[in-house]
Structure formats: C-alpha cells, structure tokens
Amino acid sequence: DAKTTQPPSMDCAEGRAANLPCNHSTISGNEYVYWYRQIHSQGPQYIIHGLKNNETNEMASLIITEDRKSSTLILPHATLRDTAVYYCIVRVQGGSEKLVFGKGTKLTVNP
Amino acid sequence: KAGVTQTPRYLIKTRGQQVTLSCSPISGHRSVSWYQQTPGQGLQFLFEYFSETQRNKGNFPGRFSGRQFSNSRSEMNVSTLELGDSALYLCASSERGWGPYYGYTFGSGTRLTVV
Numbered sequence: 001d002a003k004t005t006q007p008p009s010m011d012c013a014e015g016r017a018a019n020l021p022c023n024h025s026t027i028s029g030n031e032y033v034y035w036y037r038q039i040h041s042q043g044p045q046y047i048i049h050g051l052k053n054n055e056t057n058e059m060a061s062l063i064i065t066e067d068r069k070s071s072t073l074i075l076p077h078a079t080l081r082d083t084a085v086y087y088c089i090v091r092v093q094g095g096s097e098k099l100v101f102g103k104g105t106k107l108t109v110n111p
Numbered sequence: 112k113a114g115v116t117q118t119p120r121y122l123i124k125t126r127g128q129q130v131t132l133s134c135s136p137i138s139g140h141r142s143v144s145w146y147q148q149t150p151g152q153g154l155q156f157l158f159e160y161f162s163e164t165q166r167n168k169g170n171f172p173g174r175f176s177g178r179q180f181s182n183s184r185s186e187m188n189v190s191t192l193e194l195g196d197s198a199l200y201l202c203a204s205s206e207r208g209w210g211p212y213y214g215y216t217f218g219s220g221t222r223l224t225v226v
C-alpha cells in the first residue's frame with residue numbers, strides 16, 4: 001500500500017502557483033520523498049525528490065516539513081501543460097525498492 | 112539520448128492467448144522495471160531486472176513473467192490472458208537501481224486490450 005495521502009483533485013489558474021500537498025506521517029528516517037507526474041496517456045515523469053531539506057529545480061520546488069510528515073510540491077507558474085496526475089511517493093534510496101504509487105492528485109490548470 | 116522505447120504501442124489479444132511486450136531502456140541504463148496501470152488499481156509494480164537478474168517482484172500471478180537480455184533490453188510475457196489483464200503496461204529504466212539518487216525514466220507504455 002502507498003504510504004502517502006494526497007487530495008484526489010485540485011484546480012489552479014494558469015500563471016498562478018500550484019501547491020500540491022502530500023501527507024506521509026509514517027515516513028522513516030531513511031526514506032526520501034519523490035514526486036512524479038503523469039500526463040494523459042504518457043508514462044510518469046520524474047519531477048523532484050528530497051530527504052529533509054527543501055529542494056528546487058527547473059520544474060518545481062519541494063517543501064518538506066521539519067517533522068517530515070508532510071510535504072508540498074510547488075509549481076511556481078502553472079501552465080495548461082502542467083495539467084496531469086501528480087504522485088507523491090516515499091521510498092528508501094538504495095536496494096531495489098519499487099515505486100509504490102498511490103492514487104495521486106489530478107491537477108487541472110484552467111485558462 | 113533516445114528515451115525508453117516500448118513496443119508495440121497498442122495490442123489487442125483474445126482471452127487465453129499469450130502476449131510479449133518489449134522495452135528498450137535508455138542507453139547505459141541497466142535496470143528495467145515494469146508496471147501495470149488500470150483504472151481500478153492504478154499503477155502497480157510488476158518486477159525489476161538488473162543485469163539480467165530479477166531483483167524484485169510485485170504481487171502478480173505466475174502468468175506474468177519477464178526477462179532481461181545482455182543488452183539490457185527487457186521483455187515481459189503474460190500467458191493465458193484474462194479480460195482483467197487489459198491495461199497500460201509501462202516500462203521504466205534507470206542507470207543502476209541503487210545508491211545516490213538515480214532517476215527512473217518511463218516509456219509511453221503498451222496499451223493491451225484483451226477481448
């Protein structure tokens with residue numbers, strides 16, 4: 001079973017920031033938080049990951065709370081092409097751990 | 112760099128038949144994983160191969176099998192197809208599969224329809 005909880009859907013206006021929350025209250029000390037997204041009819045795409053520090057790349061920012069029980073993915077200026085299902089995953093970095101996907105959040109960016 | 116290539120893109124099979132799906136990972140990637148995606152169950156892990164060895168297996172019946180070749184290309188096979196096997200089958204590759212972060216890159220999938 002997935003170790004994360006996400007809202008099933010969210011809406012965002014084009015050009016505004018999209019903040020996608022994720023709860024992972026049972027996360028272990030050696031588990032990382034990963035975010036992937038899946039645009040309709042395509043394979044999932046890696047976005048970002050982190051352990052305990054906030055992370056930023058060209059796609060998004062990841063904010064992890066100090067107790068690591070929740071995190072937020074931020075798309076700073078959402079576009080219509082960001083409409084997708086966003087998955088938050090926790091996993092150990094190492095070994096051959098599989099990705100356990102939950103149901104994700106369907107983000108709809110509106111014009 | 113070419114991405115992960117899955118063939119065929121679409122497939123229609125009859126119940127009871129078997130099917131083989133192919134995945135060519137990114138050049139240099141040695142780990143290949145397979146996932147099944149259905150509307151009801153979402154994305155579920157099938158198995159992972161690294162250097163021709165299956166390292167991890169999901170909770171699927173023995174009708175689902177796979178293998179990896181010396182060039183890292185992988186195939187998965189489903190025998191005695193059932194209607195419930197209709198799904199999008201996704202392949203993901205990564206460089207090594209462990210250690211400091213390595214990224215999974217997914218292919219576009221094979222859409223299998225069992226009639």
